[in-house]
Amino acid sequence: MQDLKKYFTEGLIQMAIILSLCGVMVDVGLEPYLPASWHERILGPTSALTQTQFHNLRNRLEDGPGLHAKNVDLDSFFTARRLLGLVHSLDRLQVPPAELETWLVQREQDPLPVGLPGQASRLAREPPGIERVQLTSSLESRPLVLTLHEDADDEEEDKEEETDVHYHTVALNEGEEEEDTVLQHYCNIGREGGPGSSGGVNNGELPQNEQVSSSLQECLRLLEETFPLTEEQQFHDAGGGRGELELQSPGSEPLGSSILPSTNPFLDLELQWQDLLAIMEPQNNAGCDTSAFEDAQNSRATETFETLHQNHGVDGTEADLVMETWSQPGSLRPPNQSEMEPVLLPLTPTEELDDHSSASSSGVSGVYPLQSPPDHMDLLAQDPSPDLCLGRSAEDVMNRQTQDLVATPESSSSPENCSGDCTNIQEGNAATRGLYMSPSGDFLFDEDGIEDDDGLLSPLTDLIGDAAILDEISLLDMALEEGFNPEMTARLDEEGYLLREAAQQETARAHLQPHLGEDQVHPGDYQQDSETEADSDSGLSLAFSLSQASPCASEASSYSSSSSTSSSDSADESLFSEDEDAVELCDGPHMEMESDQEKKLLSGLPWHLGHDHTYHQPMSSSSSPSLPVGKMSTKQSRSSVRRNSALPYHYSSHTSDAKMWSHDERRARALKVPFSNELIINLPVEEFNDLLASFQLNEEQLTLIKDIRRRGKNKVAAQNCRKRKMDVLLGLNDEVSGLMRSRSRLLREKQEAMRNLQEMKHRLKMLYQEVFSRVRDGEGRPLNPVEHELRFELDGSVGVASSRRGRRTPLTKSNRKQRDKKK
DNA sequence: AGAGATTGTCATCGA
């Protein structure tokens, strides 16, 4: 590399350039010594050694490739174009990769932040096209170059893109506070050379021969200034980068010494943009309005850097740090973007930038706007316009992945599949990021995008967090629309798994016990009751199904509907051990397990909120033999009723509930009450009366049954009452919050009104003083505004009244004031 | 051990 550089700077290239300036196209034969990739990378497709398209075109038409006499009739555009190509080749090896930082420093020196297009700023003093290019050139954005083409050259839309690139470069340097005369000449050359160029900074109308001669002179002088600079640049490259020095002393840098190196990366990127132009040309021809996208890009970039400046405190120090990061020693060639990407990642050296990673990422993405729209979040939030041709790919990727995320929320939990289809948000975000960061379209998102802790990752993590939110939203939507299907239930992990497994076990047990006869468990009972419970608004899941003839089913139902009221206790079990046969009917311990599991599961399910006011229905669980009232007297004997009514006492060992129930249960048992408490409590009044009438009950039994019924109902009522009370409290809390917000808003409005009032008073005072300064009394003396006051009559006339003596003495009329004014 | 939360129960009121 050094040899090549020396080769360029010390010998043949100078001669070749001079010969070229004289009109002779020289092929120095460097290509055979360079690999194709090197040639393309170092020299670029438009270097002096690689003929431009214009030359190629002309050579094909005229002389063909190789040495040829320069046609003096060529327009100055070709001349300027080729001369600039020479400069490209000269500085090809002198690239300090620090353009963004330089830009930042320049922007930091600007007292005003980078304004929006309509915002006044330093840039506003420049022609619109220049301004926009200056804004966007730091981003090194091809669309922004086109923006220049659009804005600054509306009248020369047929101009070649290379000319725009030159404008780009020129505008960049014009935007710098250090005006560089050499590049200003470039500007002149480029604009003078452009056919039909107008509206530029230097809108010269020189004849072509004069233009050529002046261009030659300018270029010669430029060469004289440039070559010593090249060696200096070597020194700077070896010492840590030139751009760093520029940044550290932006105001003291000699003018001519800083421009070329700073423009080199742009020139190099210019070449890349030319390639990109060729690549993107079909898209442009496809009817896509690139200008819209460019404007969007421009505005986004502007907003991004505004945000960076205003909100994130990017100061010169940070810019210097950034610059240092960019200016890696020994980076003699323009950094490959893909290679620069790892360098870009730590580009946020401060916590501010890290914290505001969106802006950071935007800022970094602004370096490669083609690959990286400035604000990823905007892309997520915004509906991609069909006009955004260039952005469509990236946005489509992101939107598609976002849609995939929403559509397949469960996929978000598999970030290890990044190499595959990007269907989760991490992949999507990383892919988006990688898509933006990689100039070659390679997705560099896989590892860095997820594991990097830099601020650049924050958008990713934010999106991941959003992904979780979206995931939940999706689940909720699906649940609302379709209910929780098995897949969703499976996604609910252990809860759903255990719940289903319990139901399955219940079903299997029902099938394995055919002797239960009509007491067989219906598989759907469990889930049905669960759904009943879930649907129950206030916990009044009076799901006492009269059709539930099975104790087991009823038990399952009771367990599903109530977890805290698994009735009976060990005492009851000992007391009523004569009903052991009933124990065989159902798997008591299993049911208990289900109850506990379900108790935990229900509390862990997503719909189980922190304050669950879904009060349990103890009646439905206390006594499983939920005999249908209407059928009881006809289908079952009283003994069976008694047996069934005694069943739950043997199954539940839920001590607390059992103790609660044991009181009434024991009393009911002691008094030989023939039916369960559940039946007593939940039956309607008429059926309950029929039930009582169907049995021969003594007074004590009737009293106990009524007490049980009353207490049971009151218990439910108390639960509902508490639920309502809690709801009222929550509602009041929300209302208080809303009122607080309203109060704050009103206070702000009041303050604003007060400010306006003060302003009005101040203005009125000033106006008053002004009026009195011009009013004179009858003797020509000025009136004291303290002692007098203005009086506005209904007829529109204005007089002056004395406020000291309490009487209004019209001293002067408006016509008098007019006369005074005339004096 | 004690505080707070939860839950059941009673008394009462009104529909």
Add this chain to the structure above:
DNA sequence: TATCGATGACAATCT
């Protein structure tokens, strides 16, 4: 008048 629901108050129990 009986019934039922709502609710405050109290106590037992749980966490």
